[in-house]
Amino acid sequence: MSQAPVAGQSPQTLNSLLLPLTDRSLLLPSVALAELINQRPVEPRPGTPDWYLGDIVWRDLRLPLLSFETASNGAVPAAPSAGARVAVINAIGGRPHLKFYALLVQGIPRPQKLDTGLAPAGAPLAALELDSALVEGTVARIPDLVALEQKLADIGLI
Template identity: 60%
Template sequence: MSQAVATRDEASEVLTALLIPLADRQLLLPNTAVAELIAYRSPITSDGMPDWFLGQIAWRDLSLPLLSFELASGGSQPPREDVRVAVLNAIGGRPLLKFIALLVQGIPHAQKVSSDLPRADVALAPLELDAVQLGEQVARIPDLLALEQLLADAGLIE
């Protein structure tokens, strides 16, 4: 019986995550953070917005803010080849913000991860909580609450 308990405990430590490719890095998010991956659609833009705010896109009868994580965290403008949009579940509890759209480069890949992932010894950019080593590559853990706060601080959401 203790063997069955140990197996269940070990299984609970494994999480399905998504490795999200960006132009200059890979993000690692829990599978549940991503509501849907959709084809890129041109956003509705406005003058005077921060460069990381790419505009609003329509999704399921909603208007979502489309962001460039690279620009928001001090990186460079992402290339526009093979881009898609990851619709992320908002986690900050704001009544008018349920989802955020994030520009991604390519197709996210499912990745089984355990709680004992080795940390990567790399400098973190703004909006990154941590970095982990996944084999040969480094994956960054984004600060989704800070991303939502960035939208609020820019006056783009309430």
């Protein structure tokens, strides 16, 4: 439960981003996003799961491009919309060979300043989702980025 601010103090806020996906929005802290880039040519990697869309090149690095929707609920990856972008994510799992990876997003993330006492939305959660929150009328999912990175490790790609 959040506490009321003391006189002269403002409530703590978290700079966040709402990342639009095909079937949901993800809520990430702003520092998780290294860069938002236009779609790039994707080099498929044979023998990988459907959620591993292939590799892209970013700043002379090869990054895995992932479909969060497919990784979390097994749905067939949707074709990218005309406004699709690639969100380059800072890896947080502490693996020395994984500093960044990429997620396909269906538009431009919206910045949000959120109170750290944000209440959960209580929406049903899919795999790789830690919680949900209501943000400006949108149910946003809080992804388990460490578990997503573990999925990459489990298939032997990092």
